[in-house]
Amino acid sequence: MANSMLACLSQDQPFPLPKVLTHWSSAPATLITQGAEGRLYKTTHLLPSRPCALKYRPPKPYRHPILDARLTKARLASEAKVLERCRREGVPVPAVYAIDAAAGWMMIEWIEGIPVRVGINTWLGERVDTEENEEGEQPAERGDNDNAAAPLVDLMKRIGATIGALHKTGIVHGDLTTSNMMLKPASPVEEIQPNGHPETENKAKALQGDVILIDFGLATQSQSDEDRAVDLYVLERAFASTHPRAEKLFDAVLQAYKETFTKASSVLVRLEDVRMRGRKRSMLG
Amino acid sequence: MSLEKLQLEHIPLEYQVYLGLFRNVANADFLHKQLLSRNSEFEYAFIDASTIISRIHLLSAVYSAINSLLNGSLRTPNVHSEIVMSLNTNNNISDAYRRWGITPGKTRDLVVVKVILPPNSTANQNLSQTQTPDEQTIYGHLEQHVQGTPTPVTDEELAQTTDWAKVRKYYRLNGIQSLDKISDEREKRKQCESLVIVGMALRGL
Incomplete structure (x- = not known):
């Protein structure tokens, strides 16, 4: 039931959802913004009470798939490592929750405000x-x-x-x-x-x-x-x-x-x- | 007393997660042996509770393992060993088992995670389970074989069993000035938790 609800909603989405967002969740993800390289969704991490931002870098069809995967992975890893470094040094940035470099996404803390x-x-x-x-x-x-x-x-x-x-x-x-x-x-x-x-x-x-x-x-x-x-x-x-x-x-x-x-x-x-x-x-x- | 059943976000509904905590476990040796001999009746993630700081910490590893399973990218034999692996900050499997897994003679408090897979999933092929066991069957089996006190898996209980010296070492939290500066204990725990989780998330990158 929840799956079909998600499927219905995803028809209104301007873009196909990344695979991770097609699995069950307590509430549908919402597209917040689209940048040159990727899209930002608001969704949840582990529990309904834990909002997060999902940063998704979709595959680029004009690039060779192996090169594309490697670039996506490198860019996600570099961004996540910078965020980790900042957290360790006490610079106020969002916390990193989860990364799937092969799938091109990263979940980070949702900043209210x-x-x-x-x-x-x-x-x-x-x-x-x-x-x-x-x-x-x-x-x-x-x-x-x-x-x-x-x-x-x-x-x-x-x-x-x-x-x-x-x-x-x-x-x-x-x-x-x-x-x-x-x-x-x-x-x-x-x-x-x-x-x-x-x-x-x-x-x-x-x-x-x-x-x-x-x-x-x-x-x-x-x-x-x-x-x-x-x-x-x-x-x-x-x-x-x-x-x-x-x-x-x-x-x-x-x-x-x-x-x-x-x-x-x-x-x-x-x-x-x-x-x-x-x-x-x-x-x- | 029974296991806690959980539905994690972004996990298909057919995948069920059960959590349990047993304190003062007396037969870690026996349980460890079952894992080593790949006894198919013992398809659990057995985690040394002293290395776990909170539910979010634990569930992050569970999510990461199931996500690998869904992507077909497990690095270890099954989703349960993958959970233990996911707690690590690098790709050394034996290190992960030794640090976060059950250790004969050392593990006193034990976190148990059981993931039930959909009966027909392709990921299930090399597992022996033929039909989906229900909550009572799983709990009965654990109760019968784990000699320890069943305890609810709450943040409070997990905090009581945490060995911070270990956690600090495993997740490289020593010598971080920004952590030492925080005087509020709760805030400090929160920062530690977030550094632990980013460490796990960055595994292999």
């Missing part, structure tokens, strides 16, 4: 509403008010500290954007006290939580200033395009990065070079 991108935009969006109504200010002048921007600056600092911790372990992320960071709600004890102003409460909540780095599909082991600087540069550009009004606060990221990571100063010098010439060192490709 919202992407940092959504949190920042929610916060900025609400600020526009309230301030424009009350003061009719120009958006460009917003960041000048240090007090008003304090929660955002605080988040930027947490982001910088997290990246610093990551680089300290000898890993570069390779695709740092505000979509590849989650804001995981802190334990209920630390929840903010209601202060009677629903708007400010929502605003504050949008930026609350622990910063968790996700999607290490492009991560590599590297200790070079160049790679680290490019990591920061990619995030800086991502900030500029996704959150133009938060751009001027990016210095807070770099400040916290510097405070967390002892070798940061040479990376920041290199960042200047990278800014001048762009992400690619060579002009090829």
Whole structure:
């Protein structure tokens, strides 16, 4: 019965499910996102009460099957090893639950919460509403008010500290954007006290939580200033395009990065070079 | 008292998993001999409970073994030995049996896992079982041959039997600064569990 239910649902799926998701489960898996290399499903690990993300890299029909299997396995293994390394070093990333490299999937911890991108935009969006109504200010002048921007600056600092911790372990992320960071709600004890102003409460909540780095599909082991600087540069550009009004606060990221990571100063010098010439060192490709 | 029956996520319904825990087992030697002689009546995964930290730890190994069975990629003779193998962080089979399996004279508390396969599965061909035994038959057989105290397989009971020195050694948890920094004992256990599971998941990669 449950199997036929799954079969029905899978007809609505835009893609055929990976074999592992065709077996019985207490609830059908849901497709969360599709990337260039793979798909991400939300499902369960071992027990109905244990949500997980299943990252699936489907076989590529245009590649020779043996090469395809080998590449898929190598990429899954490298991502999982990076995640393990981060966990061992105490960098906040999802835990790895299970891997089937031959089948092309990996189950990892499901991170509750919202992407940092959504949190920042929610916060900025609400600020526009309230301030424009009350003061009719120009958006460009917003960041000048240090007090008003304090929660955002605080988040930027947490982001910088997290990246610093990551680089300290000898890993570069390779695709740092505000979509590849989650804001995981802190334990209920630390929840903010209601202060009677629903708007400010929502605003504050949008930026609350622990910063968790996700999607290490492009991560590599590297200790070079160049790679680290490019990591920061990619995030800086991502900030500029996704959150133009938060751009001027990016210095807070770099400040916290510097405070967390002892070798940061040479990376920041290199960042200047990278800014001048762009992400690619060579002009090829 | 009886075995616990479990349906794991992403495992076909025809595959049933039974769990049991026997404390203060007196006849580990006898049970070990049955495994060595491949006695077909003793198709169980016998696991030394001192190497298990939690249910999730145990079930991760069970899931991994059944998944290998479903893919036809068992590295050991059957799904039960594969469960013991799945607890290892490398592909050394005899190491896995010695560390996580039952050891004569040493194993005091014993986790038992029984996986019932669908009668007609191709994976079943080299197994002797002809009809699906029911819960009572399995439990009766275990009760008759395992001299120990049947105990529910709860996280609390498993925590009582854990030998952390062993677990730390087998899963290379010694000297991890980020672990030593955690002062909250429960949080520390949780981190250990997640490192143990990623270690198992990365086996052979």
